[in-house]
Amino acid sequence: xxxxxxxxxxxxxxxxxxxxxxxxxxxxxxxxxxxxxxxxxxxxxxxxxxxxxxxxxxxxxxxxxxxxxxxxxxxxxxxxxxxxxxxxxxxxxxxxxxxxxxxxxxxxxxxxxxxxxxxxxxxxxxxxxxxxxxxxxxxxxxxxxxxxxxxxxxxxxxxxxxxxxxxxxxxxxxxxxxxxxxxxxxxxxxxxxxxxxxxxxxxxxxxxxxxxxxxxxxxxxxxxxxxxxxxxxxxxxxxxxxxxxxxxxxxxxxxxxxxxxxxxxxxxxxxxxxxxxxxxxxxxxxxxxxxxxxxxxxxxxxxxxxxxxxxxxxxxxxxxxxxxxxxxxxxxxxxxxxxxxxxxxxxxxxxxxxxxxxxxxxxxxxxxxxxxxxxxxxxxxxx
Amino acid sequence: xxxxxxxxxxxxxxxxxxxxxxxxxxxxxxxxxxxxxxxxxxxxxxxxxxxxxxxxxxxxxxxxxxxxxxxxxxxxxxxxxxxxxxxxxxxxxxxxxxxxxxxxxxxxxxxxxxxxxxxxxxxxxxxxxxxxxxxxxxxxxxxxxxxxxxxxxxxxxxxxxxxxxxxxxxxxxxxxxxxxxxxxxxxxxxxxxxxxxxxxxxxxxxxxxxxxxxxxxxxxxxxxxxxxxxxxxxxxxxxxxxxxxxxxxxxxxxxxxxxxxxxxxxxxxxxxxxxxxxxxxxxxxxxxxxxxxxxxxxxxxxxxxxxxxxxxxxxxxxxxxxxxxxxxxxxxxxxxxxxxxxxxxxxxxxxxxxxxxxxxxxxxxxxxxxxxxxxxxxxxxxxxxxxxxxxxxxxxxxxxxxxxxxxxxxxxxxxxxxxxxxxxxxxxxxxxxxxxxxxxxxxxxxxxxxxxxxxxxxxxxxxxxxxxxxxxxxxxxxxxxxxxxxxxxxxxxxxxxxxxxxxxxxxxxxxxxxxxxxxxxxxxxxxxxxxxxxxxxxxxxxxxxxxxxxxxxxxxxxxxxxxxxxxxxxxxxxxxxxxxxxxxxxxxxxxxxxxxxxxxxxxxxxxxxxxxxxx
Numbered sequence: 001x002x003x004x005x006x007x008x009x010x011x012x013x014x015x016x017x018x019x020x021x022x023x024x025x026x027x028x029x030x031x032x033x034x035x036x037x038x039x040x041x042x043x044x045x046x047x048x049x050x051x052x053x054x055x056x057x058x059x060x061x062x063x064x065x066x067x068x069x070x071x072x073x074x075x076x077x078x079x080x081x082x083x084x085x086x087x088x089x090x091x092x093x094x095x096x097x098x099x100x101x102x103x104x105x106x107x108x109x110x111x112x113x114x115x116x117x118x119x120x121x122x123x124x125x126x127x128x129x130x131x132x133x134x135x136x137x138x139x140x141x142x143x144x145x146x147x148x149x150x151x152x153x154x155x156x157x158x159x160x161x162x163x164x165x166x167x168x169x170x171x172x173x174x175x176x177x178x179x180x181x182x183x184x185x186x187x188x189x190x191x192x193x194x195x196x197x198x199x200x201x202x203x204x205x206x207x208x209x210x211x212x213x214x215x216x217x218x219x220x221x222x223x224x225x226x227x228x229x230x231x232x233x234x235x236x237x238x239x240x241x242x243x244x245x246x247x248x249x250x251x252x253x254x255x256x257x258x259x260x261x262x263x264x265x266x267x268x269x270x271x272x273x274x275x276x277x278x279x280x281x282x283x284x285x286x287x288x289x290x291x292x293x294x295x296x297x298x299x300x301x302x303x304x305x306x307x308x309x310x311x312x313x314x315x316x317x318x319x320x321x322x323x324x325x326x327x328x329x330x331x332x333x334x335x336x337x338x339x340x341x342x343x344x345x346x347x348x349x350x351x352x353x354x355x356x357x358x359x360x361x362x363x364x365x366x367x368x369x370x371x372x373x374x375x376x377x378x379x380x381x382x383x
Numbered sequence: 384x385x386x387x388x389x390x391x392x393x394x395x396x397x398x399x400x401x402x403x404x405x406x407x408x409x410x411x412x413x414x415x416x417x418x419x420x421x422x423x424x425x426x427x428x429x430x431x432x433x434x435x436x437x438x439x440x441x442x443x444x445x446x447x448x449x450x451x452x453x454x455x456x457x458x459x460x461x462x463x464x465x466x467x468x469x470x471x472x473x474x475x476x477x478x479x480x481x482x483x484x485x486x487x488x489x490x491x492x493x494x495x496x497x498x499x500x501x502x503x504x505x506x507x508x509x510x511x512x513x514x515x516x517x518x519x520x521x522x523x524x525x526x527x528x529x530x531x532x533x534x535x536x537x538x539x540x541x542x543x544x545x546x547x548x549x550x551x552x553x554x555x556x557x558x559x560x561x562x563x564x565x566x567x568x569x570x571x572x573x574x575x576x577x578x579x580x581x582x583x584x585x586x587x588x589x590x591x592x593x594x595x596x597x598x599x600x601x602x603x604x605x606x607x608x609x610x611x612x613x614x615x616x617x618x619x620x621x622x623x624x625x626x627x628x629x630x631x632x633x634x635x636x637x638x639x640x641x642x643x644x645x646x647x648x649x650x651x652x653x654x655x656x657x658x659x660x661x662x663x664x665x666x667x668x669x670x671x672x673x674x675x676x677x678x679x680x681x682x683x684x685x686x687x688x689x690x691x692x693x694x695x696x697x698x699x700x701x702x703x704x705x706x707x708x709x710x711x712x713x714x715x716x717x718x719x720x721x722x723x724x725x726x727x728x729x730x731x732x733x734x735x736x737x738x739x740x741x742x743x744x745x746x747x748x749x750x751x752x753x754x755x756x757x758x759x760x761x762x763x764x765x766x767x768x769x770x771x772x773x774x775x776x777x778x779x780x781x782x783x784x785x786x787x788x789x790x791x792x793x794x795x796x797x798x799x800x801x802x803x804x805x806x807x808x809x810x811x812x813x814x815x816x817x818x819x820x821x822x823x824x825x826x827x828x829x830x831x832x833x834x835x836x837x838x839x840x841x842x843x844x845x846x847x848x849x850x851x852x853x854x855x856x857x858x859x860x861x862x863x864x865x866x867x868x869x870x871x872x873x874x875x876x877x878x879x880x881x882x883x884x885x886x887x888x889x890x891x892x893x894x895x896x897x898x899x900x901x902x903x904x905x906x907x908x909x910x911x912x913x914x915x916x917x918x919x920x921x922x923x924x925x926x927x928x929x930x931x932x933x934x935x936x937x938x939x940x941x942x943x944x945x946x947x948x949x950x951x952x953x954x955x956x957x958x959x960x961x962x963x964x965x966x967x968x969x970x971x972x973x974x975x976x977x978x979x980x981x982x983x984x985x986x987x988x989x990x991x992x993x994x995x996x997x998x
Contacts, residue, residue, distance in 0.1 A: 150398065188406070194398040248439065251424040251432025264440050289425045296414060303410060307403055319399055327406050334413050341420045 031080040031376035033309070036368055039301045040353070044069055046283075046295060047354035053261045054275045054282040055356070061275065065356055072365030079369025083377045084318045087370070088142050094131075095139040095162070101128035102169040129170045129178045130363040134370070136166055137185035137328065141193075141320035150194035159190055174219055177335070177349035184331045189324040193316070226345050245271045246278050247342050249285040257288030275356040277348060280340045303330045306368075309375040318374040325367045332364075440606050440614075445578035448598030449544065451625030453558055453588060455634040456660075456862045461558050462589070464544040468520045470528065471513035474505055477537035484516065487538065490527045493517050499681060504563055513539060515581075518677045546582060546589075548672045550634065553641050556697050557632055557664050557798070557860070559587020560672035576600050579622075585675065588628065588860065591797045595864060598625035627865040631660035631874075639984045640665040643977045649948075649968035650698035651977065652843035653985075656960040658876045659847065659856030661796070663964075664840070666698040691944075700801040703836045704967050707923030708764045708906075709952045710785070710831035712849060712892050715757055717784035718772050719891060720884040726891045729756045736770035738822055745770045745826055748924070761895035764906045764922060766830045773829025778820065781828055782806045787882050788845040789855050790837045795879075796858040804837035832926060842965035846952040849896070849919070850960035852889045853882035893919050897957055907951070910975040916986050917957040922975055923950030949974035955982055961989075 027034060048062060048069075055061035105128055140159050147155045163186030171179035191200070215223065249265035258264065263285035265271045274282050284292045306326030313319040329352060336351040338344030350357070352364045424432065453462035470491060477483045484498060493516060501516050516538075520528070525540055532538070546561045548554065561582040564572070568583050577583070579600055584590035601622030606615040640651040644667040653663040670687055679687075687695050696702070718724045734751035735744040747766040752759070760768035773781060785791060791806030805811070807828065809820035816834075827833035837845075840858060848855040857877040865871050896919035898904075900911035906922040925948040928941065951974035954963035962985055966974040 192399055192402045192406075194395070194402060245439075247424060248432050248435045250421070251428050252436035254425055254429045254433070265436055270439050284421070284425065289421055292421050292425075293418070296417065300410075300414065307407065311400060311403060316395060316399075319396075323399070323403055323406070327410075330410050330413075334417065337417055338420075341417065341424060343416070343420050 028376055030077070031373055032077075033305070033372040033375050035305045036302065036309075036372060039298055039305065040365070040368060043295075043298050043302065043353050046298070047279075047351075049260065050279060050283045050286065050354065051275060051356055053263065053286060054266055054279055056267065057261070061356060065361075068357075068361050069365075072362045075362055075366040076369035076372070079366050080372040080376065082373055084315075084321070084370075084374050087138060087321075087373075088145070088317050091135065091138045091142045095135045098128055098132045098135045099166060099169070102132065102166060104128075106169065106172065127359045129166075129173070129175055129182075130359040132166045132170065132182055133178065133185065133328070133363055134325075134367055136163060136182050137189045137324035138321055138370075140186045140189040141317050141324060144189065144193045144320060145315065145317035150196065151190075153199075156190065156195060156199070159186070163187065163190075174222070175348070176222060177347040180335065180347060181328060181332050181349070185324050185328040188327040188331075189320045192310075192320050192323040242272055242278065242346055243342050246281040246340050249278075249281040250341060253285040253288045255289045257284070257286045257291055260286050262286060277336065277346075277350055277355060278340055279355050280337050280351050283354075299330070299333050302368075303327075306371055309371050312378065313374055314378050322371055322374050325371055329364070329367065444603050444605050445575075446601035446603060446619075446622045447544075447579035448600055448622035449624040450546065450561075450582075450598065451592075451596040451864075452627045453596075454627065454629045455632050455637070456629060456662075457633065457635075458629070459634045461550055461554050461630065461632075461634070462546060462548050465547045467518060467543055467545045468525055468540050469515040469543055470517045470520055470524075471515050471539055471541050472501070473513045473537045473539070477535075480505075483535060483538065487516070487528075487535065490531055491517065491520070491524045496681070496683075513541060515541075515543070518543075518545060543581075546676050548676075550638075551673060552669050552671045553634075553638050554632075555587070555669045555672040556666045556699060557587055557630065557637070557661075558672065559589040559798075560585055560675040561589050562675050582676070586672075586800075587798060588630065590799050592628055592861070595628060596625040598867075599623035624867045626867070629862045629864065631655070631658075631662065631859055631862040632664065633662050635988060636663040636981075636985065637665060639663075640977075640981055641667065643980055644968070647968045647971055647973055647977075648692055648698070649966065649971075649974070650702055650839040651964065651966050651981070652699050652839050653962055653964040653981070654843045654847045654858065656847040656850040656856075656954060656963045658859065659844070660859045660862065660874075662962060664699050664798075664860075666696070666702070668692045668694040670694045697798075697800060698967065698969075699839045700796065700798055702838055702967065703802055703804050704839070704948055704950065705833075705925040706790070706831035706835055706837050706842065707925040707948075707950050708766075708831055709842060709921050709923035709950045709965075710835065711761055711764065711769055712896055712921050713785060713788050713790075713845060714769060714772060714776070714781060714829060715761060715892055715895070716849075716882065716884055716888060717780065718776060719757065719888040720882075721776070721780065723775050723780075724757065724772060726757055726887070729754050730768055730771055731755075732765055732767040734767070736767045736774075736826065738774065738826065741823075743823065745823075758891060758895045758898065759904075761892070761921065762898040762902055762905045764899075769829040770826045771829075773825050773827075774822065776829075778808060778825040778828060781825070782808050784882075785835075787855070787880050788848055789879065790835075790841055790845065794840055794844050794858050796840060797860050801840070802838060804841060805834050806837075807834035831923065839965045839967045842950070842952050842967075843963055846954055846965055847960075847963035848882065849889075849892065850954040850957075850963045852886070852893075853884055855879045855882070893957055896921055896953075900953070907975050907979075910979050914979070914983070916955050916982065918953055918955040918982060919957050920951065920953035920975075920978070923952075924948070924972070925950060927970070943970055946970040947972070951975045951978045953978050953982065955986075961985075 027037070048065065051065055052062055139162050143159055143162065144151055144155065151159070163183055167179045167182045170182060218226070245265060249263065249271050252258070252265065263282055265285055266274045266282045271278055271281055283295065303326055306322060306329065310319055310322030310326055313322050332349060332352050335344060335347060336349050339346050339349070350360050353361060450464055452460060452464070454460055470487070472480065472483065474480060484493065484501070487493060497517050501514055504514050520540065528540060548558060548560065562585040563581060564577070564583045572583070576597070576599070580597065584593040584596065589596065599622060602620045603616050604618040606617060636653060640653065640663045644651055644665055647667060649667060651663060651665040652661065654660065655662055674683060719726060732747060732752040732755050734747050734749065737744055745766070748764070752763050752765045752767070755765045755768045757768070759765065782791065785806045791804060793801045793803045807824065812818060812820050812824070812834065824833055828835045844855065844858055855878070857879050859874050859876070861874050863871050863873040897917065899922065900907040900914070900918045900920040902908060907920050911918060911920070927945050927947060948970060949968045949972040951966045952964070954960045962982070964978060964981065966978050968974045968977065
């Protein structure tokens with residue numbers, strides 16, 4: 001096992017293995033990470049390319065997305081400078097503030113697309129749920145880091161509460177997709193902290209049993225999505241339309257795709273939400289299987305490098321946080337592609353770093369900033 | 384303490400690494416699943432999805448053919464297509480149609496009847512098609528809508544060709560009208576042929592010549608976007624326009640007849656005897672067919688339907704009237720031809736007729752005509768003579784001869800809704816009235832009363848048969864039609880039956896009919912007197928109710944709607960007949976006068992035309 005980890009380590013870190021001298025290169029002086037930056041930039045570039053096509057060569061859309069990416073890099077840079085110990089100290093306050101904001105959103109939030117998700121902060125609108133995507137795994141990691149390993153059931157229960165509370169508030173907005181991601185982030189931290197397999201299987205069994213009960217608390221549109229996921233032909237012009245058109249776009253792309261700017265499904269407006277949630281369909285329609293595999297490869301590089309960072313981390317807080325962020329990033333990618341290709345229900349999650357709009361892109365880049373901070377603030381000597 | 388922490392730390396790292404490996408395995412499995420899924424969609428089912436994608440973007444759009452035009456025999460336009468703009472809604476694209484209409488009403492004046500009509504059509508409409516909300520938008524209304532169009536994703540302005548009838552109510556009884564297709568229409572038609580059509584002939588020529596007028600639907604293969612907007616046209620099979628129809632009707636005569644009937648309820652039919660072509664066919668009152676094209680409101684329609692004057696009912700084809708005295712020349716032909724009587728046969732008329740062994744008196748309309756032969760009987764319309772003749776002929780022979788003149792069966796004119804009237808027989812009476820035939824029924828049939836009845840069109844065709852000396856033709860309403868390739872197809876006369884009577888028989892009858900209008904004792908002399916054309920005619924007065932007498936034996940006055948109908952048949956000129964006509968005026972005695980003024984107009988026009996042609 002250790003050998004295989006070492007193999008991955010070597011693959012993902014071409015500079016050195018084992019001990020590492022910080023400030024090895026110029027960007028490490030700014031607490032940045034070369035491989036992550038390279039993979040991120042590749043992904044963002046691919047995203048801009050496909051957004052240009054999906055938006056119908058709309059430069060205004062591109063400029064706005066560029067502005068967000070710029071903001072994202074700003075956050076990434078700032079978050080990378082903050083040493084992990086600070087996060088660990090501040091997180092209870094940040095988490096509490098986030099919870100309060102979520103409650104505030106329920107009362108004074110702005111409504112968009114049938115959901116209350118936004119807080120208007122004058123200059124820009126802000127989704128507190130995006131903040132929680134970072135705050136929840138950080139809170140859980142910070143909480144568990146202070147407890148002995150493996151955590152005792154009573155601590156696990158409290159940690160579970162830290163996850164469930166914001167998740168419920170977000171699900172109530174309603175934003176099922178983000179709620180799922182937050183639960184994933186929190187649970188992955190718990191999993192990495194070493195929750196016993198017995199408990200994991202027990203809980204999984206419990207969830208499987210309680211799933212039918214979930215049916216009764218779901219919104220009508222969520223039930224529709226599940227039903228349409230099970231049988232898209234049920235309402236081909238209504239809510240099943242998304243999935244059918246998306247599958248047509250991907251399938252008709254073939255191996256090499258229809259070519260950049262030549263996706264008929266997109267340019268003739270058959271594919272809904274083609275700049276946001278369904279942008280992966282546009283990408284695969286125009287760039288084919290080759291493009292999709294390239295995208296997945298870049299994703300795997302990002303995820304792999306992130307796990308490498310987590311395995312290099314020197315204390316439990318940063319380890320748990322890095323591992324959880326890496327896994328959550330993968331899950332958000334997977335859920336979106338799964339939904340667009342019709343293997344998962346449509347839950348309304350954007351493709352990270354590629355979909356147009358929202359604070360999601362800023363939050364995701366900020367999470368990579370945290371990862372870089374973790375990696376570059378290590379002590380000189382490591383075990 | 385330090386050792387414990389260190390030991391825990393190592394254990395913790397090992398645990399963490401194991402868990403990380405579990406995640407990496409999970410990620411590998413999930414990523415593999417995605418790759419398999421992509422492989423399945425993009426390689427395994429690539430062809431299927433390519434086909435679906437093409438089906439998405441390529442749409443087969445039906446193109447409406449241009450409906451054939453309708454002209455009169457001289458090329459005067461009776462039905463045309465005018466381009467209009469209509470405001471339409473795609474029901475599939477509007478979530479709340481009621482709200483949309485409410486919002487549209489704020490910028491464009493939409494009447495309640497438009498909305499009513501819209502909902503009515505929505506229930507019977509094809510799904511992905513726009514439904515007209517308001518026709519004939521003005522330029523201002525179009526401009527107003529364009530400004531606010533972004534608010535109405537499911538509303539569009541569409542250019543449509545709409546049927547218009549420039550002659551309005553003058554031709555509704557012949558041309559009819561088109562209307563929106565009903566559920567009933569949908570069941571009858573070939574749906575693909577009507578894929579782009581909204582209107583179908585409902586009444587008149589528009590209905591009976593639907594197959595000619597409609598044309599052939601065209602198609603174009605287009606590339607569309609998801610909202611159905613056409614991006615590019617790929618292939619086009621143009622539609623083929625319908626045939627243009629030239630009616631036998633002469634619009635000047637039609638208009639004249641309509642004007643003459645203006646103040647009456649009644650019908651007028653004029654025929655060209657040699658060909659059977661219908662020159663004019665009028666019912667009054669009638670209606671403006673243009674109102675039906677755009678969708679008539681419920682209220683308007685109810686008014687038309689419940690009006691005591693029954694404007695929707697085509698009296699010329701559907702009005703069943705007692706033939707009254709106009710039947711006399713036809714029975715006279717049978718009497719002479721069958722040699723039951725001769726031209727010299729005379730009776731002495733006391734003013735009534737009595738059957739042997741019966742005390743019932745059948746009154747003449749006058750108190751006795753003295754000595755009467757068949758010539759005089761027709762001229763003065765002697766009832767007694769024809770009571771007697773009918774009794775001699777018997778009902779079987781009378782009905783057979785009247786059948787030969789076309790009574791009792793439809794003429795077969797190419798207009799929908801024609802009725803046949805009744806030529807009674809004993810079997811007919813038992814079957815429909817459940818009563819035996821009495822000799823008295825035969826006697827009153829001799830003067831065209833009782834069960835005997837017919838339509839104005841039948842009367843006109845029978846009159847034309849008299850003019851032709853026995854040749855009964857089928858009425859023809861289409862003079863010719865012109866196909867889109869300019870090929871012209873003309874109609875030919877159709878002989879229905881031939882009444883074989885000797886020339887002297889015709890001489891006697893036509894002479895007598897000449898006397899009706901030309902001799903001082905003739906029943907139409909007062910109206911016709913000295914006209915400069917030779918006209919053969921016969922008057923008729925149909926009782927609506929039996930005449931009632933007061934105690935002194937004087938006829939009692941009746942309310943207007945129970946007063947007698949006046950009938951008139953005529954043809955002219957006698958030596959070379961050009962026009963035969965039948966007039967029925969309900970509850971008024973204006974029929975003869977209308978015929979006179981029509982014939983005056985006819986011959987004046989003819990002279991004018993001659994002059995024009997010469998100069």
